[in-house]
Structure formats: structure tokens, C-alpha cells
Amino acid sequence: MEYIGQTLPDITVYEFAGGEDTSIAIGPLAWRLPDLAFKKKVLVIGLPGAFTSLCNGTHMPGFLDHYQDFLDLGFDELWCIAVNDAFVMHAWGQSLGVNGRVRMLSDGSAEFVRAMDVTLDLTDKGMGVRSDRFAMVLENGVITFFVREEPGLLQMSDADTILSRLQNQE
Template sequence: MTIAVGDRLPALKLKERTPDGPVDVSTDDLFKGRRVVLFAVPGAFTPTCSLNHLPGYLENRDAILAKGVDDIVVVAVNDHHVMGAWANATGASGKLRFIADWDAAFTKALGLDADLSGGGLGVRSKRYSMLVEDGVVKTLNVEENPGQATVSAAAAMIGQL
């Protein structure tokens, strides 16, 4: 079953690369008592993710935060080393949080996993965005085509805030 507006996010541990090394990050730590924009990509360094989806959130960071958002988080089914390298390569390190769903547990718990084996990627996340308030999904925007970033784009999210 796919998560829906009004549902609470599952309690799970994810990974984040920090200057001190990898750390476990619980969904409670990310979302409890906070207003967070979360967007997911099929994979770090992949074309649409790197050339369209992520840059939109980076360029609109200040506008999003000005609307009362505490944090902007990007999640992908990649390991924390890859997510950290992607943050550095895009200039987004310290501006957005890059969270690794290394085993797809979070993605599967949301019902937003996609089998992209045909493209050589294996199990990944669908492309989506959501506004989460105190762990509860307030908006959810899932792309029909993983190669597009329109309904889940930063501009669409700003219109929903």
C-alpha cells in the first residue's frame, strides 16, 4: 500500500554522511516537531536527478525555507558515501540534507519503490516530493515517469506551501 496524505511516516533508520563519518538518522529525528520538504530521486548522479530535480530544490532553497519549512531532505536508494559525494559534487552540501536509504527499507515501507532493473538500476525509489509536518504527510506528489521531474519539482512544491 502506498503512503497517502494524512498518513504518518514509518519509524526507520536511514544513513547520512557527516564530516565525522556515517551516522544513523531516525525518521523521528528528521521529522518530529518539524516541517520538512522531502523529495526522492531514483538515483544520485543520474541525469534527471542531477540536471533537473536536485538543482531546482537547491536554487529555490531560500524561497522554500522562507515559507516556514525547517529543512529540505533528498533521499535515494544509494549508500551514504554516494549521497555524500553527490552533495559535494552539486554544491549542495550543507544546504540540503542527503539521506541514504541504502537498503530501500524506507522506500518500500512507503510503497514508493520501483523496479528499474530494465535500466540496470535494480530496486530504486519512485520520484516524488512531499511536505511532512511532525511526521505526517501533508502533500504527496509522485511522478508517473521516473525520467520527468514536474509534479515533484521545487516549483510545484513552492506552490503547495
């Protein structure tokens, strides 16, 4: 699938709402991706799952470490999308100390990753259908940059590599 120049699919994702105390949560807010990306430059990070070893220990922390560098490149927001529910995404963000720097978006039914053809079938490992590891840049909902990892690898979609590639595009 050719991604550059494509618009985001009209898929709904979910985001935890209600503050740090999950006992008084408003519940997951539903967002249509085209609405969420409207008039924004967004870096989207797709990951196999919250709390998984590579995602938790290396992949997401790199984007948190380089958060300001991405803002300096003109990004309005960073999103992390995984096939987990909004409560798990929120808890994961809390454990990582995201503190609003990255929107932790839930694709709990894998609708987005199926529509984008970036699924990773981990059924034989008890995890079901997940997201491949990928990164994309959206400008007003249009994909202008896209990389996808081979399963199990983290060589092209890590923060350092993405940052370097985007800096070299300027």
C-alpha cells in the first residue's frame, strides 16, 4: 500500500478522559481521526501494545525524550496508537510519565490498523491482532511520511531515526 498522499481513514479512536483518578473517569472519549488531525501537523507512532517490553522500555521513552525536538520541527501533537483500550493506554501513559506530551489513543478493535493494512497477528502468542510498529507524519490529515518496521524490529521507527530523517528533509 502506498501511504504518502493518502488521507487518514474515517475511523474512530478512543482516549481516556477524566484526569489522573481513574475512579472518577468520564470514560473514553471517541474521536474521528480526520477531525483530530484537522489543521495540525502530527507525528503518529504505532506500536504493538502497551506495557510490552520493546514498546515500554525503548520505543515510547525515546519519543518522550525527544518531545521538544519534535515540537521544534513544527509538530503540533504526537500520538501513540495501539490496539489496547483507552484505560490501558492511559495507565501506560501514566507509568511512562507522558504528562500530556503524547496523546495515548486506543484502537481497541484494531479498526485503524486494519484500514491502514498495518496489522501484526500475534494470536499464536495470546495477544490477538495488534499493530505493526510504524511512524507517520500527518499534515491536516494527509500522510506525508511513513515508515513501517519488519515484525520484531526497531530500526526505522525509533525516535532518533525519525528525528534525523525529518531534520534532513528540511
